[in-house]
Amino acid sequence: MSRFRKEGKKETPELNMGSMSDIIFMFLFFFMVITTMREASLKVHFQPPQATEIQKLEKKSLVANIYIGAPISKNENTLPPGEVSVQLNDQTIKAEDLVGDVRDFIGTEKESRDAQDRDRLTFSLKVDKDVQMRYVNTIKQELRKNNALKINYAAGKKVVN
Amino acid sequence: MSKRKTPGLNTGAMSDISFLLLTFFLLTSSINTEQGIPRKLPPPKTEDAKDVKVDINKRNVLNVLVNFRDEISVNGDVIMVSDLKARAKEFFANPSNDPSLPEKVSKPIEGIGDFQVSKGVVSLTNDQGTSYNMYVQVQNELQRAVNELRNETALQYFGKKFDALDSAAQRAVSTAIPMSISEAPPMDYSNNGAK
Numbered sequence A: 001m002s003r004f005r006k007e008g009k010k011e012t013p014e015l016n017m018g019s020m021s022d023i024i025f026m027f028l029f030f031f032m033v034i035t036t037m038r039e040a041s042l043k044v045h046f047q048p049p050q051a052t053e054i055q056k057l058e059k060k061s062l063v064a065n066i067y068i069g070a071p072i073s074k075n076e077n078t079l080p081p082g083e084v085s086v087q088l089n090d091q092t093i094k095a096e097d098l099v100g101d102v103r104d105f106i107g108t109e110k111e112s113r114d115a116q117d118r119d120r121l122t123f124s125l126k127v128d129k130d131v132q133m134r135y136v137n138t139i140k141q142e143l144r145k146n147n148a149l150k151i152n153y154a155a156g157k158k159v160v161n
Numbered sequence B: 001m002s003k004r005k006t007p008g009l010n011t012g013a014m015s016d017i018s019f020l021l022l023t024f025f026l027l028t029s030s031i032n033t034e035q036g037i038p039r040k041l042p043p044p045k046t047e048d049a050k051d052v053k054v055d056i057n058k059r060n061v062l063n064v065l066v067n068f069r070d071e072i073s074v075n076g077d078v079i080m081v082s083d084l085k086a087r088a089k090e091f092f093a094n095p096s097n098d099p100s101l102p103e104k105v106s107k108p109i110e111g112i113g114d115f116q117v118s119k120g121v122v123s124l125t126n127d128q129g130t131s132y133n134m135y136v137q138v139q140n141e142l143q144r145a146v147n148e149l150r151n152e153t154a155l156q157y158f159g160k161k162f163d164a165l166d167s168a169a170q171r172a173v174s175t176a177i178p179m180s181i182s183e184a185p186p187m188d189y190s191n192n193g194a195k
Helices: A002-008 A018-034 A095-111 A115-120 A133-145 B012-028 B081-093 B132-158 B167-176
Strands: A063-069 A085-088 A122-127 A150-154 B035-040 B061-066 B072-074 B077-079 B104-109 B113-118 B121-126 B181-183
Touching: A018 B012, A063 A095, A063 A133, A085 A095, A095 A133, A122 A133, A133 B132, B035 B132, B061 B081, B061 B132, B072 B081, B077 B081, B081 B132, B104 B167, B113 B167, B121 B132, B132 B167
Parallel strands: A063 A122, A122 A150, B061 B121, B121 B181
Antiparallel strands: A063 A085, A150 B035, B061 B072, B072 B077, B104 B113
């Protein structure tokens, strides 16, 4: 009897947890590398349309975003005639400043890139799927006037059964 | 002095900290890969260039109209989005050299040889009241038609799908099957037109 009890009391050896943190750190670095922090908080509702023929953009640093959608809060600036805002950087723009603001936005985005990257700068139009084309057309016209010709219609991947 | 064994550090809490960081990054980050349909806008109009009406043969143009009710008409026929791809594909390929479909010109292409390149152009007109979703769907279907044709051509000449080709071959196939969409200025019927 006493022999059995002796064996039962044997302590389990402590697990070495040191390598556990290594594994977790590896995960951590993986996520840190593949993610980019959203640089501006969204002021408009944005739900991209779904499409099948989408392509990935080459380089994230060469993308400038223009958001168009219904404003989340009521005191955002909207464009006539309806309830749609255009967000550049972290602000929604006023209808009367539209031309100047878009020009400045394109100018600063181009200037912040190296000279050889300027032609590869893509303007990604992140437009909510319920927005009417009139707002998109206005922005496209401004982009064209300012020689920002590479654009991208942001879209989600449609799952085809 | 006798060699004393250093007591083992308790590193269990370390993993807690890194777990905390991990969850923080998991929650704050969104793996939003930048993806979408890339397009090129036409260069801005220069002052001195007048509106030159380029005389394009009627058979070489596919008129795609999208109205404010998101209905599509192609050369006068009202169709569904799901039929648009087939129409566009037939238009670009013109396999039976139909006289009502676009003509082709023989063009020497590096890596392929002489290829019958279609002169067809899709003219896309949308209404100011068209929804963005429909606009993207139309662009997507047109892109799908071209992509399928490119895949077929790539398989025929290079034995591989378009995506698997090297960049020189991709350029050759893209020249053989050009993506030609011209966007007309939008119309506006939704405000003062029929109710």
